[in-house]
Amino acid sequence: MLINVSGINSSTALWYASRATGVVALLLLTAVMLLGLLVTRQGRLPGLPRFAVSGLHRNLSLLAVAFVAVHVLSAVADGYVKIPLSAAVIPLSSSYERLWLGLGAVSLDLMLAAAVTSLLRRHLTRWAWRAVHLTAYLSWPVAWIHSVFAGSDLRHGPLFLLAVACAVAVVGAAVWRMAAAAGDVPRAERVGLLMTAVHARDKYKHRERTLAK
Amino acid sequence: MEGTTDAVTELPRLLPPRDGTPGGGSGRGSGGASGGGQAHDFRAHAMRHGMLTYRDRIGTLIGEAEAAGLTGRGGAAFPVHRKLRAVLDAADKRRRTPVVIANGAESEPASDKDATLLWLSPHLVLDGLQLAAEAVGADTAILYVHANRAQDVGGRLTEAIAARQAAGVDRVPVQLATAPARFLAGQETALVNHLSGGPVTPTFVPPRITERGLNNAPTLVQNVETLAHLALIARRGPGWFRSVGTAAEPGSMLATILRTDGQPRITEVPLGIPLKDLTGDLRQDDAVLIGGYHGTWLTGAQASGLTLDNRSLDQADARVGAGIVIALPAGRCGLVETARAVRYLALESAGQCGPCLNGLPRIAAALAEIAGAGRYRARAQTVTDVERWSGLVSGRGACHHPDGTVRFVRSALRTFSAELDWHKRGRCSAADTRPFLPVPQHTARSEKDWI
Amino acid sequence: MADKLLVNPIDCEGHGACAELLPEAITMDEWGFPIVDPRPLPPSLERHARAAVSACPTLALRLLRE
Numbered sequence: 232m233l234i235n236v237s238g239i240n241s242s243t244a245l246w247y248a249s250r251a252t253g254v255v256a257l258l259l260l261t262a263v264m265l266l267g268l269l270v271t272r273q274g275r276l277p278g279l280p281r282f283a284v285s286g287l288h289r290n291l292s293l294l295a296v297a298f299v300a301v302h303v304l305s306a307v308a309d310g311y312v313k314i315p316l317s318a319a320v321i322p323l324s325s326s327y328e329r330l331w332l333g334l335g336a337v338s339l340d341l342m343l344a345a346a347v348t349s350l351l352r353r354h355l356t357r358w359a360w361r362a363v364h365l366t367a368y369l370s371w372p373v374a375w376i377h378s379v380f381a382g383s384d385l386r387h388g389p390l391f392l393l394a395v396a397c398a399v400a401v402v403g404a405a406v407w408r409m410a411a412a413a414g415d416v417p418r419a420e421r422v423g424l425l426m427t428a429v430h431a432r433d434k435y436k437h438r439e440r441t442l443a444k
Numbered sequence: 445m446e447g448t449t450d451a452v453t454e455l456p457r458l459l460p461p462r463d464g465t466p467g468g469g470s471g472r473g474s475g476g477a478s479g480g481g482q483a484h485d486f487r488a489h490a491m492r493h494g495m496l497t498y499r500d501r502i503g504t505l506i507g508e509a510e511a512a513g514l515t516g517r518g519g520a521a522f523p524v525h526r527k528l529r530a531v532l533d534a535a536d537k538r539r540r541t542p543v544v545i546a547n548g549a550e551s552e553p554a555s556d557k558d559a560t561l562l563w564l565s566p567h568l569v570l571d572g573l574q575l576a577a578e579a580v581g582a583d584t585a586i587l588y589v590h591a592n593r594a595q596d597v598g599g600r601l602t603e604a605i606a607a608r609q610a611a612g613v614d615r616v617p618v619q620l621a622t623a624p625a626r627f628l629a630g631q632e633t634a635l636v637n638h639l640s641g642g643p644v645t646p647t648f649v650p651p652r653i654t655e656r657g658l659n660n661a662p663t664l665v666q667n668v669e670t671l672a673h674l675a676l677i678a679r680r681g682p683g684w685f686r687s688v689g690t691a692a693e694p695g696s697m698l699a700t701i702l703r704t705d706g707q708p709r710i711t712e713v714p715l716g717i718p719l720k721d722l723t724g725d726l727r728q729d730d731a732v733l734i735g736g737y738h739g740t741w742l743t744g745a746q747a748s749g750l751t752l753d754n755r756s757l758d759q760a761d762a763r764v765g766a767g768i769v770i771a772l773p774a775g776r777c778g779l780v781e782t783a784r785a786v787r788y789l790a791l792e793s794a795g796q797c798g799p800c801l802n803g804l805p806r807i808a809a810a811l812a813e814i815a816g817a818g819r820y821r822a823r824a825q826t827v828t829d830v831e832r833w834s835g836l837v838s839g840r841g842a843c844h845h846p847d848g849t850v851r852f853v854r855s856a857l858r859t860f861s862a863e864l865d866w867h868k869r870g871r872c873s874a875a876d877t878r879p880f881l882p883v884p885q886h887t888a889r890s891e892k893d894w895i
Numbered sequence: 896m897a898d899k900l901l902v903n904p905i906d907c908e909g910h911g912a913c914a915e916l917l918p919e920a921i922t923m924d925e926w927g928f929p930i931v932d933p934r935p936l937p938p939s940l941e942r943h944a945r946a947a948v949s950a951c952p953t954l955a956l957r958l959l960r961e
Contacts, residue, residue: 270952273910282912282950352954357906419643419891422795422805426787429809648903797904798928836924842905 245309252302259295331381341370456712489567505579512682518667534662549623549630557698572671627792643894646843689715704773735765738848741859777874782856783815791887803837897935906955
């Protein structure tokens with residue numbers, strides 16, 4: 232849908248707005264991923280209460296959705312290139328930058344699914360919610376690829392470094408999370424392990440001599 | 445009405461009588477055979493008790509169960525009519541056909557009465573199962589039994605079920621299922637979880653299994669002894685059932701008695717029978733354990749004045765439970781025995797709930813110290829810790845495993861307080877260090893032990 | 896018309912957000928798990944109770960209308 236705007240200036244403004252909100256959205260989504268990974272390990276942010284980790288994860292994800300919405304709408308509204316609104320959610324339906332925009336749509340779809348299922352979590356089974364939420368592991372890399380290849384902003388200069396930093400952070404955090412989880416004791420073995428631990432500790436804890444009966 | 449000669453000669457009801465002699469019980473250890481032919485044989489059963497009479501109407505039995513005042517014999521003593529009614533109502537409301545399960549898991553190590561009943565009178569249980577299925581309109585019946593027994597109970601039950609099939613007695617086909625060898629295997633939500641293909645670990649309530657159980661259907665889980673009583677009530681009537689026992693707690697029950705000689709005996713007794721009739725004479729400082737490892741230790745003095753019914757036992761913070769009565773022989777240390785049992789109980793925790801997972805192992809370790817493991821002195825701080833952890837653990841799990849364990853522990857520290865004083869000084873009064881309470885060796889080590 | 900708090904101890908992993916948001920009714924035991932006051936909740940705390948329920952990462956905390 233091509234919106235007729237008067238003159239090049241508004242169009243350029245919209246185009247820049249789309250690019251800028253795109254970068255901010257990527258940053259927010261990176262933060263959301265990092266926080267989400269932290270929640271799974273019951274990690275804490277220094278100086279902040281426990282509820283802040285999951286609270287920030289949720290609030291920032293909603294903020295990210297808002298930024299993505301502006302990012303999409305401003306790109307559609309801008310008249311310089313023809314991008315139908317449907318291309319935001321239906322992959323490969325735009326003629327402009329068909330593949331890279333398509334990936335953006337994929338990522339947005341997954342993101343919306345994760346957000347909506349989380350808002351409606353009470354009405355879902357644990358498994359259903361979790362299955363959808365796990366698609367974040369796909370959604371973020373796809374969003375990153377879209378960000379880097381759908382324009383050229385993130386392929387040069389400081390924004391390039393930013394993109395790399397985001398990737399390193401998320402990959403690093405994900406690897407840390409998997410490694411830590413691999414060290415978790417399976418439920419059925421927890422009791423046995425704790426029994427051994429508390430019995431051994433007490434054995435060495437005090438050194439009183441044996442007393443005769 | 446309680447324990448009169450007439451009532452006593454009426455017993456046993458569930459178990460076959462010994463050769464010719466009315467009343468009394470039957471041991472199960474050697475042969476455990478009874479007079480009157482092979483009582484587990486279907487024909488012998490029909491001769492003694494008559495044929496199973498269906499009511500031919502859903503719900504009729506519920507009124508009879510209510511009139512009889514039958515309560516569950518699995519330990520919780522929940523009124524049977526209320527459970528039947530709950531399942532029937534759920535089935536109507538949700539338009540789902542219910543499932544009935546006969547619970548013969550008997551995962552309490554010190555109990556043997558269900559296995560004995562299934563060995564000697566399987567047809568009473570199977571009759572009760574059919575009647576319960578009819579009462580709630582179920583189309584699926586499962587008999588859930590513990591595999592690890594001295595006798596091949598599973599084999600005998602398979603034969604019994606086949607014999608009934610051949611005779612066309614059963615309206616609902618009965619499936620036999622094996623309970624894993626876990627302490628929690630008989631817990632009703634764990635049982636349903638296991639039969640659904642999962643581990644035998646409890647699930648959170650709500651929803652109750654009477655609402656939503658196996659395959660999401662309203663599920664009735666009833667102890668096998670309860671079903672056997674139901675089978676007889678259907679034939680002889682509620683008034684007959686009430687002719688023994690107390691007014692508030694009518695009927696008879698199977699009890700596992702472990703006397704000081706260490707020989708377990710299964711006896712059918714009227715509710716309200718004096719404890720000392722079961723244990724033999726008790727001295728002041730003897731100790732009696734009522735209700736198994738989720739039960740209560742009592743002193744000989746206390747036990748001498750009490751009867752086997754909840755109204756009486758309540759005064760001593762005890763419950764009838766599944767009818768386990770154990771008399772600790774003189775010269776044994778109650779603290780050592782308790783510590784051994786609690787170690788087992790801790791290892792049998794499902795490990796799903798933070799308080800239980802954290803509390804029971806610590807309580808077990810503390811009791812080991814109190815018992816004198818490693819010959820260390822029991823410290824006052826350790827006793828305080830046990831009390832604190834007991835308070836933290838009780839009522840905060842998805843099932844009553846921590847609660848029962850805490851009751852057992854607290855009663856031990858109360859009943860054996862004199863012994864505890866000795867242990868605080870690094871001494872123990874026990875002359876005999878051989879283990880007395882039956883505690884299984886094998887405990888859960890990994891995920892596969894729970895399947 | 897009062898509400899009651901209920902925690903599913905199987906789902907609870909001891910994240911601790913609930914105790915921070917509703918200290919009037921939830922305290923943490925020495926192992927990091929919530930001890931929930933079983934008494935009915937005063938209406939003034941309802942908003943905070945809802946925040947606590949919402950903050951639980953495993954949805955182990957529930958508010959029951961009674």
